[in-house]
Amino acid sequence: xxxxxxxxxxxxxxxxxxxxxxxxxxxxxxxxxxxxxxxxxxxxxxxxxxxxxxxxxxxxxxxxxxxxxxxxxxxxxxxxxxxxxxxxxxxxxxxxxxxxxxxxxxxxxxxxxxxxxxxxxxxxxxxxxxxxxxxxxxxxxxxxxxxxxxxxxxxxxxxxxxxxxxxxxxxxxxxxxxxxxxxxxxxxxxxxxxxxxxxxxxxxxxxxxxxxxxxxxxxxxxxxxxxx
Amino acid sequence: xxxxxxxxxxxxxxxxxxxxxxxxxxxxxxxxxxxxxxxxxxxxxxxxxxxxxxxxxxxxxxxxxxxxxxxxxxxxxxxxxxxxxxxxxxxxxxxxxxxxxxxxxxxxxxxxxxxxxxxxxxxxxxxxxxxxxxxxxxxxxxxxxxxxxxxxxxxxxxxxxxxxxxxxxxxxxxxxxxxxxxxxxxxxxxxxxxxxxxxxxxxxxxxxxxxxxxxxxxxxxxxxxxxxxxxxxxxxxxxxxxxxxxxxxxxxxxxxxxxxxxxxxxxxxxxxxxxxxxxxxxxxxxxxxxxxx
Numbered sequence: 001x002x003x004x005x006x007x008x009x010x011x012x013x014x015x016x017x018x019x020x021x022x023x024x025x026x027x028x029x030x031x032x033x034x035x036x037x038x039x040x041x042x043x044x045x046x047x048x049x050x051x052x053x054x055x056x057x058x059x060x061x062x063x064x065x066x067x068x069x070x071x072x073x074x075x076x077x078x079x080x081x082x083x084x085x086x087x088x089x090x091x092x093x094x095x096x097x098x099x100x101x102x103x104x105x106x107x108x109x110x111x112x113x114x115x116x117x118x119x120x121x122x123x124x125x126x127x128x129x130x131x132x133x134x135x136x137x138x139x140x141x142x143x144x145x146x147x148x149x150x151x152x153x154x155x156x157x158x159x160x161x162x163x164x165x166x167x168x169x170x171x172x173x174x175x176x177x178x179x180x181x182x183x184x185x186x187x188x189x190x191x192x193x194x195x196x197x198x199x200x201x202x203x204x205x206x207x208x209x210x211x212x213x214x215x216x217x218x219x220x221x222x223x224x225x226x227x228x
Numbered sequence: 229x230x231x232x233x234x235x236x237x238x239x240x241x242x243x244x245x246x247x248x249x250x251x252x253x254x255x256x257x258x259x260x261x262x263x264x265x266x267x268x269x270x271x272x273x274x275x276x277x278x279x280x281x282x283x284x285x286x287x288x289x290x291x292x293x294x295x296x297x298x299x300x301x302x303x304x305x306x307x308x309x310x311x312x313x314x315x316x317x318x319x320x321x322x323x324x325x326x327x328x329x330x331x332x333x334x335x336x337x338x339x340x341x342x343x344x345x346x347x348x349x350x351x352x353x354x355x356x357x358x359x360x361x362x363x364x365x366x367x368x369x370x371x372x373x374x375x376x377x378x379x380x381x382x383x384x385x386x387x388x389x390x391x392x393x394x395x396x397x398x399x400x401x402x403x404x405x406x407x408x409x410x411x412x413x414x415x416x417x418x419x420x421x422x423x424x425x426x427x428x429x430x431x432x433x434x435x436x437x438x439x440x441x442x443x444x445x446x447x448x449x450x451x452x453x454x455x456x457x458x459x460x461x462x463x464x465x466x467x468x469x470x471x472x473x474x475x476x477x478x479x480x481x482x483x484x485x486x487x488x489x490x491x492x493x494x495x496x497x498x499x500x501x502x503x504x505x506x507x508x509x510x511x512x513x514x515x516x517x518x519x520x521x
Binding site for chain 1: 231234426427429430431432433434435436437438440441
């Protein structure tokens with residue numbers, strides 16, 4: 001599903017974010033991406049979204065070299081990749097329902113699809129009762145559920161999560177992780193960048209550790225840090 | 229269909245959010261296009277007039293005011309015998325006074341103090357061929373008792389020079405204003421994209437096509453340009469009516485000048501197209517920064 005082939009990324013001013021990274025993530029996997037700040041996690045996710053293009057090497061998603069994708073095809077790629085962030089990125093002037101529906105409307109999905117898909121996904125994340133609330137009226141955990149609903153409503157092949165629990169307390173975090181696990185069980189590949197040692201240790205999923213842009217460790221049922 | 233509804237809704241929301249900038253953009257588009265359309269309309273009017281002159285070029289021979297009837301009759305006889313003259317009309321002192329009264333009707337004191345006898349008699353002459361105007365003028369200018377000869381060409385040339393300069397001045401002014409209206413629209417669109425940067429971020433994230441993101445902003449620019457141009461259209465039409473009224477009261481040299489609805493309509497359409505183009509170009513420039521990102 002995702003393949004990095006000798007990928008290097010250098011930003012302006014000779015800042016090396018990734019160095020000769022090669023790895024493969026299969027369809028349906030759940031992968032934790034760990035490492036200290038500046039280790040290249042964000043660049044890894046940006047390359048997948050084609051926010052950035054690799055300086056060297058190839059990044060393949062579903063068999064296609066996305067570095068060679070024409071600019072006008074990028075939206076098509078992003079429709080297949082859902083994305084969740086630490087700061088949720090919800091639109092405060094829209095209700096929960098409208099935030100989720102927005103993701104379908106702007107890619108031109110017809111009304112009847114929106115009307116059936118949005119309630120379904122809100123049910124999945126457990127927010128049916130809050131459909132008409134505004135994001136500011138929700139707790140952090142609920143807001144992150146809305147953001148997950150929005151990322152998943154189009155049934156993408158891949159779900160990327162960048163520190164999705166970074167702003168949440170431990171109890172709420174558990175709920176979010178359960179939700180991501182459920183989404184993973186539907187066959188969606190999930191890649192989650194995180195600093196949260198406890199969840200990585202508790203979930204026992206594949207762990208990819210980056211350090212200064214290089215692959216430090218790729219462990220099938222890993223924990224956060226070696227020796228922890 | 230739902231997509232169209234989406235575009236309409238988003239465009240209206242954005243126009244309302246930036247109401248002041250929107251109005252500023254509309255006004256400058258309207259003023260600049262009115263200047264542009266107005267001068268085109270005046271030019272068209274003058275063109276009609278000069279076209280008339282090409283067919284029946286006239287020159288006017290003014291006698292000295294103290295010329296005796298005998299002297300006037302001599303000139304008339306000479307004109308009648310002249311093979312180069314196709315036709316002529318004799319304007320008596322009374323005719324001259326009638327024209328004078330009309331030309332200076334807003335200065336009654338002047339009209340009051342002027343008697344018909346103060347004015348010269350004259351002959352309006354149509355030569356056989358246009359090329360004969362100059363030699364004819366020369367010939368009669370030298371005659372005893374002839375004060376001066378005015379050829380249509382002289383007057384028209386002066387008018388044409390004047391309109392050429394006026395046209396140049398107006399078109400430069402209109403260009404400057406058009407540039408500033410473009411700038412205002414670019415700015416409005418930038419503000420609009422800034423106000424909606426979070427929405428745009430989410431749209432790009434979930435894979436909305438670039439056109440989908442762009443269309444509401446382009447529609448916003450288009451609406452501004454088109455509304456401004458609509459006002460300009462109305463003003464050009466008003467100008468046409470004013471010119472038509474002015475001309476209908478004239479029986480002098482300007483009597484050959486005409487303004488037609490077809491002129492005004494054609495110019496109006498041109499103004500609308502330019503307005504719409506400015507709106508769209510403005511939004512494309514305004515969106516450029518966003519497109520690069």
